[in-house]
Amino acid sequence: MKDIPTKYSPAEVEGGIYKLWEKNGLNRARPDSGKPSYSIVIPPPNVTGILHMGHALNNTIQDILIRWKRMQGHETLWMPGTDHAGIATQNVVERKLAGEGLKRTDLGRDKFLEEVWKWKEEHGSTIIRQLKSLGCSCDWDRTRFTMDEGLSNAVRKVFVKLYEDGLLYKGDYIINWCPRCTTALSDEEAEHREVLGMLYYIKYPVKGREKLEKANEDFVVVATTRPETMLGDVAVAVSPKDPRYRHLEGKKLLLPILGRELDVIFDESVDPEFGTGALKVTPAHDPVDFEMGSRHGLERLNVMGPDAAINDLGGDYEGMDRFECREAIIEDLKQRKLFVRAEEHHHAVGHCYRCHTVVEPRLSKQWFVRMKPLAGEAIKVVKEDRVRFYPPRWSKVYLNWMENIRDWCISRQIWWGHRIPVWYCRDCFGSADVRDIAVDAPGKAGIVVGEAPSECPVCGSASMEQDPDVLDTWFSSWLWPFSTMGWPEKTGELEYFYPTDALVTAQEIIFFWVARMIMSGLYFMGDIPFRDVYIHGTVRDATGTKMSKSLGNVIDPMDVIREVGSDALRYSIISITSQGQDVFLSKEKFETGRNFANKLWNASRYVLMSSGEKARGELPGENALTIADKWILSSLAGTVGAVNESLEAYRFNDAASSLYEFIWHKYCDWYLEISKFAENREAVDNILVLVLGECLKLLHPFMPFITENIWQNMPGKDRGCLMTAGWPEPLRGLADDGSVPSMEKIIGLITSIRNVKAFWNIPNSGEVEALFLTDTEEEAVLIGDNRIYLEKLAGCRVLEAGTATERPSRSVSALSGKIRIFVPLGGSIDIDKEKDRIGKKLGEMENYLKSIEKKLSNRSFVSKAPAEVVEKEKAKKDKFEISIRNLKENLASLE
């Protein structure tokens, strides 16, 4: 025992502790335990990803909840897993292949997928391992992956059900297209970023006018940010209310360079104020134009290929990249005197959320889910508080999105993911590319949705071709709360653990995931997927920038764990994240947790070395308790209550600081010091061990490793694991006999005396004498009975305590509450210094007293304020008057 080092070394204990838990199967959830259930849905991290600070924060919060509930006696399920992250993972593997000089098309679909699975086998367990070193007490036996057989089955079932219910369709729409990933993206996957671009003004000649002289007569000026899309223009639109263009009705314009004839159309959606009030219409490359094109029956000319290079409709520009083409077109327009000017223009441009390439709005045939029918219930459950957001403001964000919901583009032109379970009959559809076959209603002939058919139900042909696309990764994630529990089977897990209790996630994932899970839960399970949604802040660096690999400002949680340990990481990050506020991190912030862990370590070391061998932490009989004992026990009870209250309200930092305050500033600073000179050794040893044990329990959800480690070193054979020890009860039923205020008075006296000593430069180890003038006889007795505290902790000898104590000559004085303290200083007293000290204090107090008096003399205050507030104010006044009188007497006695 004596060999325990004075520095806590997490690296030496954490791994072993985790093995201990796993060996005992402590994180396994049993749906048949009969206990109340508590379950959490883990936001599945990317299978090939690695742990970043956001994960660390997110999973620490979840682990706190799970450990807390487990100790409270709930049967807890924290189901871990990873998602296949279609685009991201495919990109990673493609990059690896590129290093070998290969493209995915060189391998072919099957071979490529083999490569991805291989990659997944090699790298997929990294994040799981990292979550374990963070201390996460997930039920690892139930680890799920979105492409597991069970989850894939759920995806197919859901696809079929949506199809049969008329909620799926495949058709031509403008979608967000990433030319680098060569796939469609959902609206949420296109991140809009404000950029400084150019707005180009271009002349479109009026047909039949050879000269380009008079604006609006000979030509119309059109403004655009993407001149390259003019290759796909089919019209120019103006507002019907715009007098400038009314005369153009029935006229034709000529598309610059290509010379195609364009109609002039009149549409309400054109804003006459913007640009020139004339808008070029490109239905295949812009969502607004697409809508307009549909209204006016315009042709849709798609002028770009999948890589956003200009296709054969682009004439001489064929083969050029879109941005290259932009430059070339501007140049050609200038040559032809059709270019007017370019001005700087701020606008939001979509970027691919995986590779950050500028997204191209592009006409394309894709699968969509009709969302409006799913949104209704999802709005209701939040409005009715059946699903609650913490902090509540996020429900507004959620509702705003839900009320304006748009259809979800779910098909992706990549290979890694759940392939769309739709087969088309080659014979029924002839040679058409199956991608181009529209599916606008359920039951279309020649199409089979669900399992691979052996033949076409219409013509009997055996030549069926599966849709080449895969589904959006979120199409499997949105089923996570029930697909992981075995849905569509009616499993015991679903019965017992669904709906789950809490979802902990980051703000940026509300639309991607939270909202969609609520919709899918309600639609497929008929019930909400979770009751509480806790939205934590975003982890940023010290300057407020979001941490990201590409910016190079990340702090790797694994580095932090190596340096200070998981517990320190967890405690630090939790203590700086107040509800829903962003977390600003720097390496120094982890010192808080490291120091706290070390403090706990050393306090435990002391308790176990000096007393723990015999003491078992039993509460001594009430008669054996000192005021200090009762004070620490009562304070512990208060802390239990505070921690519970904070955790119930998802105020993790509050819970953490309550524990910090109690353990450090009450248990260590005071009780441990007091214990060193306690008379009843046996009683105090038991209380030391008892309080330590309760502290370990309360702290365990926050710092699981160190607390379990200390727990395992505490005496007592049948302790078992702290991880499954019972959570402390709020109160231990101690009689309220005034011990707590008495102890607080003693603490106040000690502080005052220390203060005097510091002011007069008396070393803390040096002894002084002290006399006490009290208001009441009880206080004098209290001091007399507890003189040992003053002597040991303030380093003073108590000479006298009573209501008639006289101030000795050549002494300085202090005040604690209403008790006056005199400390004789013999010849060393510097009267001027003392006068100055008292004078300053007196000034402060007189000022404050004046403000109280003013308040009390205000008739409105006395008549309108609640009686207890007035009483308090009067009590304050009394206290200050006495203090001032005392100080004046002190001053007078110096004369």
Added chain:
RNA sequence: GGGCGCGUAGCUCAGCUGGUUUAGAGCGCUACCCUUACAAGGUAGAUGUCGUAGGUUCGAAUCCUACCGCGCCCACCA
């Protein structure tokens, strides 16, 4: 264009269902201490017109309005 968050000690932030806090914590700073658990420590101390200006109220860091600075999210102004 809508919506949201933040501006409190040198730094990072709590507090904000108005009055028990003469505004708190951690870090940093100052002084004294290697006191037999802990120097990653102990004791004591200094530091704030609570962004600005109004308003509501007996009373506002806390509620309302406007403004000034930051930051974020959503949105089809080309």
